[in-house]
Amino acid sequence: MRTQLPEREHPTTDQDRRAPPAPRTVLREDTTRPAALVMHEVTKVYDGAVAALDRVSLHVSRGSFLAVAGGAGSGKSTLLHCASGLDSPTSGEVRVGGTEIAGLDESQRSMLRRGRIGFVFEAYNLLPSLTVEENITLPLRLSGGAADRRWLRDLVERVGLGRVLQQRPGDLSGGGRQRAALARALAVRPEVVFADEPTGALDPDTGAEVLDLLREVVDELGQTVVMVTRDPNAAARAHAAAVLADGRVDRYCSRPSSGEIAGHLARPRRR
Numbered sequence: 001m002r003t004q005l006p007e008r009e010h011p012t013t014d015q016d017r018r019a020p021p022a023p024r025t026v027l028r029e030d031t032t033r034p035a036a037l038v039m040h041e042v043t044k045v046y047d048g049a050v051a052a053l054d055r056v057s058l059h060v061s062r063g064s065f066l067a068v069a070g071g072a073g074s075g076k077s078t079l080l081h082c083a084s085g086l087d088s089p090t091s092g093e094v095r096v097g098g099t100e101i102a103g104l105d106e107s108q109r110s111m112l113r114r115g116r117i118g119f120v121f122e123a124y125n126l127l128p129s130l131t132v133e134e135n136i137t138l139p140l141r142l143s144g145g146a147a148d149r150r151w152l153r154d155l156v157e158r159v160g161l162g163r164v165l166q167q168r169p170g171d172l173s174g175g176g177r178q179r180a181a182l183a184r185a186l187a188v189r190p191e192v193v194f195a196d197e198p199t200g201a202l203d204p205d206t207g208a209e210v211l212d213l214l215r216e217v218v219d220e221l222g223q224t225v226v227m228v229t230r231d232p233n234a235a236a237r238a239h240a241a242a243v244l245a246d247g248r249v250d251r252y253c254s255r256p257s258s259g260e261i262a263g264h265l266a267r268p269r270r271r
Protein backbone atom coordinates (compact mmCIF):
# COMPACT_ATOMS: atom_id res chain seq x y z
CA MET A 1 0.00 0.00 0.00
CA ARG A 2 1.36 3.44 -0.92
CA THR A 3 1.80 5.80 1.97
CA GLN A 4 1.17 9.49 1.57
CA LEU A 5 4.33 11.61 1.76
CA PRO A 6 4.36 14.02 4.70
CA GLU A 7 3.32 17.46 3.55
CA ARG A 8 6.81 19.01 3.91
CA GLU A 9 8.28 16.60 1.37
CA HIS A 10 5.93 17.72 -1.37
CA PRO A 11 7.48 20.22 -3.76
CA THR A 12 6.44 23.70 -2.81
CA THR A 13 8.19 25.88 -5.38
CA ASP A 14 9.03 25.49 -9.06
CA GLN A 15 12.64 24.90 -8.13
CA ASP A 16 11.70 22.06 -5.85
CA ARG A 17 9.84 20.25 -8.57
CA ARG A 18 11.81 17.56 -10.26
CA ALA A 19 12.97 18.65 -13.73
CA PRO A 20 11.30 16.81 -16.60
CA PRO A 21 13.45 14.10 -18.19
CA ALA A 22 15.97 15.47 -20.68
CA PRO A 23 14.66 15.19 -24.25
CA ARG A 24 16.40 12.62 -26.39
CA THR A 25 16.24 14.90 -29.40
CA VAL A 26 19.21 17.24 -29.66
CA LEU A 27 18.65 19.70 -32.47
CA ARG A 28 20.68 22.73 -31.65
CA GLU A 29 22.37 22.78 -35.03
CA ASP A 30 21.75 25.47 -37.61
CA THR A 31 18.61 24.07 -39.19
CA THR A 32 17.96 27.12 -41.34
CA ARG A 33 20.38 26.04 -44.09
CA PRO A 34 19.42 23.24 -46.53
CA ALA A 35 20.23 19.82 -45.11
CA ALA A 36 22.57 17.31 -46.70
CA LEU A 37 21.65 14.80 -43.98
CA VAL A 38 18.84 14.61 -41.47
CA MET A 39 18.47 11.86 -38.88
CA HIS A 40 15.32 11.94 -36.78
CA GLU A 41 14.92 9.73 -33.72
CA VAL A 42 17.01 6.95 -35.23
CA THR A 43 17.25 3.76 -33.21
CA LYS A 44 19.23 0.66 -34.12
CA VAL A 45 18.76 -2.51 -32.10
CA TYR A 46 20.97 -5.49 -32.89
CA ASP A 47 19.65 -9.00 -32.33
CA GLY A 48 16.60 -7.63 -30.56
CA ALA A 49 18.73 -6.75 -27.56
CA VAL A 50 21.60 -4.27 -27.96
CA ALA A 51 20.42 -0.70 -28.62
CA ALA A 52 23.50 0.58 -30.45
CA LEU A 53 21.66 3.83 -31.32
CA ASP A 54 18.94 5.31 -29.15
CA ARG A 55 16.77 8.02 -30.72
CA VAL A 56 19.57 9.94 -32.42
CA SER A 57 18.63 13.17 -34.20
CA LEU A 58 21.05 15.22 -36.29
CA HIS A 59 20.82 17.92 -38.94
CA VAL A 60 23.90 18.38 -41.13
CA SER A 61 23.77 21.47 -43.34
CA ARG A 62 25.12 21.35 -46.86
CA GLY A 63 28.71 22.51 -47.01
CA SER A 64 29.42 21.78 -43.35
CA PHE A 65 31.75 19.42 -41.49
CA LEU A 66 30.28 17.50 -38.55
CA ALA A 67 32.34 15.29 -36.26
CA VAL A 68 30.62 12.59 -34.23
CA ALA A 69 32.92 11.90 -31.31
CA GLY A 70 32.57 8.98 -28.93
CA GLY A 71 34.48 6.26 -27.14
CA ALA A 72 34.75 2.64 -28.29
CA GLY A 73 31.31 1.03 -28.51
CA SER A 74 29.41 4.32 -28.27
CA GLY A 75 27.67 3.65 -31.60
CA LYS A 76 29.77 5.71 -34.02
CA SER A 77 30.05 3.11 -36.78
CA THR A 78 26.41 2.13 -36.39
CA LEU A 79 25.40 5.79 -36.78
CA LEU A 80 27.50 6.11 -39.88
CA HIS A 81 26.13 2.88 -41.37
CA CYS A 82 22.52 3.94 -40.77
CA ALA A 83 23.15 7.49 -42.08
CA SER A 84 24.82 6.28 -45.26
CA GLY A 85 22.52 3.45 -46.25
CA LEU A 86 25.04 0.72 -45.46
CA ASP A 87 22.50 -0.55 -42.93
CA SER A 88 18.90 0.32 -42.13
CA PRO A 89 17.75 1.59 -38.75
CA THR A 90 15.27 -0.30 -36.59
CA SER A 91 13.16 2.88 -36.40
CA GLY A 92 13.40 6.56 -37.19
CA GLU A 93 14.00 8.62 -40.31
CA VAL A 94 17.13 9.26 -42.35
CA ARG A 95 17.12 11.73 -45.24
CA VAL A 96 20.03 12.27 -47.59
CA GLY A 97 19.53 15.40 -49.67
CA GLY A 98 15.78 15.18 -49.18
CA THR A 99 15.46 11.46 -50.01
CA GLU A 100 14.09 9.31 -47.21
CA ILE A 101 16.42 6.31 -47.18
CA ALA A 102 15.42 4.40 -44.04
CA GLY A 103 12.77 2.43 -45.90
CA LEU A 104 14.75 1.66 -49.08
CA ASP A 105 15.56 -1.94 -49.92
CA GLU A 106 19.13 -3.15 -50.32
CA SER A 107 19.39 -2.57 -54.07
CA GLN A 108 17.97 0.96 -53.77
CA ARG A 109 20.39 1.71 -50.93
CA SER A 110 23.24 0.36 -53.00
CA MET A 111 22.35 2.73 -55.86
CA LEU A 112 22.21 5.64 -53.43
CA ARG A 113 25.62 4.76 -51.99
CA ARG A 114 27.24 4.53 -55.40
CA GLY A 115 25.98 7.75 -56.85
CA ARG A 116 25.38 10.13 -53.97
CA ILE A 117 27.61 9.16 -51.06
CA GLY A 118 31.37 8.97 -50.55
CA PHE A 119 33.15 6.81 -47.97
CA VAL A 120 36.51 7.09 -46.25
CA PHE A 121 37.49 4.24 -43.92
CA GLU A 122 40.21 3.85 -41.32
CA ALA A 123 41.80 1.04 -43.33
CA TYR A 124 41.57 2.96 -46.67
CA ASN A 125 39.80 0.03 -48.43
CA LEU A 126 41.57 0.63 -51.74
CA LEU A 127 41.77 -2.26 -54.20
CA PRO A 128 45.43 -3.36 -54.27
CA SER A 129 45.41 -4.68 -57.83
CA LEU A 130 44.14 -1.42 -59.34
CA THR A 131 46.27 1.67 -59.93
CA VAL A 132 45.69 4.77 -57.83
CA GLU A 133 43.87 6.36 -60.77
CA GLU A 134 41.65 3.31 -61.29
CA ASN A 135 40.81 3.29 -57.58
CA ILE A 136 39.87 6.96 -57.63
CA THR A 137 37.62 6.61 -60.68
CA LEU A 138 36.05 3.28 -59.66
CA PRO A 139 32.91 4.85 -58.08
CA LEU A 140 32.27 6.72 -61.33
CA ARG A 141 32.47 3.52 -63.33
CA LEU A 142 30.20 1.70 -60.86
CA SER A 143 27.59 4.47 -60.81
CA GLY A 144 27.68 4.89 -64.58
CA GLY A 145 27.95 8.63 -64.10
CA ALA A 146 29.77 10.80 -66.62
CA ALA A 147 33.28 11.72 -65.52
CA ASP A 148 33.83 15.41 -64.90
CA ARG A 149 37.44 15.50 -66.11
CA ARG A 150 38.17 18.92 -64.70
CA TRP A 151 36.80 18.02 -61.25
CA LEU A 152 38.89 14.84 -61.22
CA ARG A 153 42.05 16.66 -62.29
CA ASP A 154 41.55 19.33 -59.62
CA LEU A 155 40.85 16.65 -57.03
CA VAL A 156 44.00 14.70 -57.85
CA GLU A 157 46.08 17.87 -57.65
CA ARG A 158 44.47 18.90 -54.39
CA VAL A 159 45.27 15.59 -52.69
CA GLY A 160 48.79 15.73 -54.14
CA LEU A 161 48.70 12.46 -56.08
CA GLY A 162 49.31 13.78 -59.59
CA ARG A 163 52.63 11.99 -59.91
CA VAL A 164 51.61 8.58 -58.57
CA LEU A 165 48.41 7.87 -60.46
CA GLN A 166 49.86 4.84 -62.21
CA GLN A 167 51.27 3.32 -59.03
CA ARG A 168 49.44 0.78 -56.84
CA PRO A 169 48.14 1.64 -53.36
CA GLY A 170 50.81 -0.63 -51.88
CA ASP A 171 53.49 1.74 -53.22
CA LEU A 172 52.07 4.67 -51.22
CA SER A 173 52.50 5.65 -47.57
CA GLY A 174 49.49 5.45 -45.24
CA GLY A 175 48.86 9.16 -45.73
CA GLY A 176 49.04 8.77 -49.51
CA ARG A 177 46.56 5.90 -49.40
CA GLN A 178 44.13 7.90 -47.29
CA ARG A 179 44.46 10.88 -49.65
CA ALA A 180 43.66 8.52 -52.55
CA ALA A 181 40.67 7.21 -50.60
CA LEU A 182 39.47 10.79 -50.10
CA ALA A 183 39.79 11.54 -53.82
CA ARG A 184 37.84 8.33 -54.54
CA ALA A 185 35.12 9.40 -52.09
CA LEU A 186 34.80 12.76 -53.84
CA ALA A 187 34.95 11.51 -57.44
CA VAL A 188 31.17 11.45 -57.88
CA ARG A 189 30.73 14.83 -56.13
CA PRO A 190 28.68 13.14 -53.43
CA GLU A 191 26.00 14.81 -51.35
CA VAL A 192 27.74 13.62 -48.19
CA VAL A 193 31.17 12.12 -47.48
CA PHE A 194 31.16 9.76 -44.50
CA ALA A 195 34.50 9.14 -42.82
CA ASP A 196 34.93 6.43 -40.16
CA GLU A 197 38.03 7.11 -38.02
CA PRO A 198 39.91 8.40 -41.10
CA THR A 199 43.05 9.16 -39.09
CA GLY A 200 42.92 6.11 -36.81
CA ALA A 201 45.77 4.32 -38.60
CA LEU A 202 47.96 7.38 -39.21
CA ASP A 203 50.66 9.07 -37.15
CA PRO A 204 49.59 12.46 -35.73
CA ASP A 205 51.31 14.61 -38.37
CA THR A 206 49.98 12.58 -41.30
CA GLY A 207 46.57 12.47 -39.64
CA ALA A 208 46.61 16.26 -39.34
CA GLU A 209 47.30 16.56 -43.07
CA VAL A 210 44.33 14.35 -43.89
CA LEU A 211 42.12 16.40 -41.54
CA ASP A 212 43.30 19.62 -43.19
CA LEU A 213 42.27 18.14 -46.53
CA LEU A 214 38.85 17.14 -45.22
CA ARG A 215 38.34 20.65 -43.92
CA GLU A 216 39.53 22.08 -47.24
CA VAL A 217 37.07 20.11 -49.34
CA VAL A 218 34.30 21.50 -47.14
CA ASP A 219 35.47 25.12 -46.93
CA GLU A 220 36.76 25.45 -50.49
CA LEU A 221 34.80 22.91 -52.55
CA GLY A 222 31.50 23.15 -50.67
CA GLN A 223 31.37 19.43 -49.89
CA THR A 224 29.63 18.01 -46.80
CA VAL A 225 31.57 15.74 -44.44
CA VAL A 226 30.38 13.63 -41.50
CA MET A 227 33.30 12.07 -39.67
CA VAL A 228 33.12 9.70 -36.71
CA THR A 229 36.14 9.60 -34.45
CA ARG A 230 37.30 8.88 -30.94
CA ASP A 231 40.11 11.43 -31.28
CA PRO A 232 39.31 14.88 -29.77
CA ASN A 233 41.99 16.51 -31.95
CA ALA A 234 40.31 15.17 -35.07
CA ALA A 235 36.86 16.26 -33.87
CA ALA A 236 38.20 19.76 -33.24
CA ARG A 237 38.91 20.19 -36.97
CA ALA A 238 35.18 20.02 -37.75
CA HIS A 239 32.75 22.94 -37.73
CA ALA A 240 30.67 21.21 -35.08
CA ALA A 241 30.78 18.02 -33.02
CA ALA A 242 28.08 15.75 -31.63
CA VAL A 243 29.32 13.69 -28.70
CA LEU A 244 27.91 10.17 -28.63
CA ALA A 245 27.62 8.12 -25.43
CA ASP A 246 25.82 4.78 -25.17
CA GLY A 247 24.18 5.32 -28.54
CA ARG A 248 22.78 8.75 -27.67
CA VAL A 249 23.77 12.26 -28.64
CA ASP A 250 25.08 13.47 -25.31
CA ARG A 251 26.15 16.98 -26.33
CA TYR A 252 26.36 19.19 -29.35
CA CYS A 253 29.30 21.60 -29.62
CA SER A 254 29.62 24.27 -32.28
CA ARG A 255 33.22 25.27 -32.98
CA PRO A 256 34.58 22.49 -30.76
CA SER A 257 38.03 22.53 -29.20
CA SER A 258 39.95 19.34 -28.52
CA GLY A 259 39.96 20.13 -24.78
CA GLU A 260 36.19 20.51 -24.74
CA ILE A 261 35.64 17.25 -26.62
CA ALA A 262 38.18 15.38 -24.47
CA GLY A 263 36.37 16.63 -21.35
CA HIS A 264 32.99 15.45 -22.64
CA LEU A 265 34.39 12.07 -23.66
CA ALA A 266 35.90 11.62 -20.19
CA ARG A 267 32.68 12.67 -18.43
CA PRO A 268 29.63 11.73 -20.47
CA ARG A 269 26.37 13.16 -19.12
CA ARG A 270 24.27 10.06 -19.56
CA ARG A 271 25.48 6.73 -18.25
Ligand SMILES: Nc1ncnc2c1ncn2[C@@H]1O[C@H](COP(=O)(O)OP(=O)(O)O)[C@@H](O)[C@H]1O
Nearest residue numbers: 046050052070071072073074075076077078079
Ligand atom coordinates in the same frame (compact mmCIF):
# COMPACT_ATOMS: atom_id res chain seq x y z
N1 LIG B 1 26.51 -6.31 -36.03
C1 LIG B 1 26.36 -6.17 -34.71
N2 LIG B 1 25.67 -7.09 -33.98
C2 LIG B 1 25.48 -6.93 -32.65
N3 LIG B 1 25.96 -5.89 -31.93
C3 LIG B 1 26.66 -4.95 -32.59
C4 LIG B 1 26.90 -5.03 -34.00
N4 LIG B 1 27.63 -3.95 -34.39
C5 LIG B 1 27.83 -3.21 -33.27
N5 LIG B 1 27.26 -3.82 -32.20
C6 LIG B 1 27.24 -3.29 -30.82
O1 LIG B 1 26.68 -2.00 -30.85
C7 LIG B 1 27.39 -1.11 -30.01
C8 LIG B 1 27.96 0.06 -30.83
O2 LIG B 1 28.93 -0.47 -31.74
P1 LIG B 1 29.67 0.44 -32.82
O3 LIG B 1 28.67 1.21 -33.57
O4 LIG B 1 30.58 -0.44 -33.59
O5 LIG B 1 30.49 1.44 -31.86
P2 LIG B 1 31.82 2.30 -32.18
O6 LIG B 1 31.99 2.42 -33.64
O7 LIG B 1 31.56 3.60 -31.48
O8 LIG B 1 32.96 1.57 -31.52
C9 LIG B 1 28.45 -1.96 -29.31
O9 LIG B 1 27.92 -2.38 -28.08
C10 LIG B 1 28.65 -3.11 -30.26
O10 LIG B 1 29.08 -4.26 -29.56
Ligand SMILES: [Mg+2]
Nearest residue numbers: 073076077078
Ligand atom coordinates in the same frame (compact mmCIF):
# COMPACT_ATOMS: atom_id res chain seq x y z
MG1 LIG C 1 33.61 1.98 -34.96
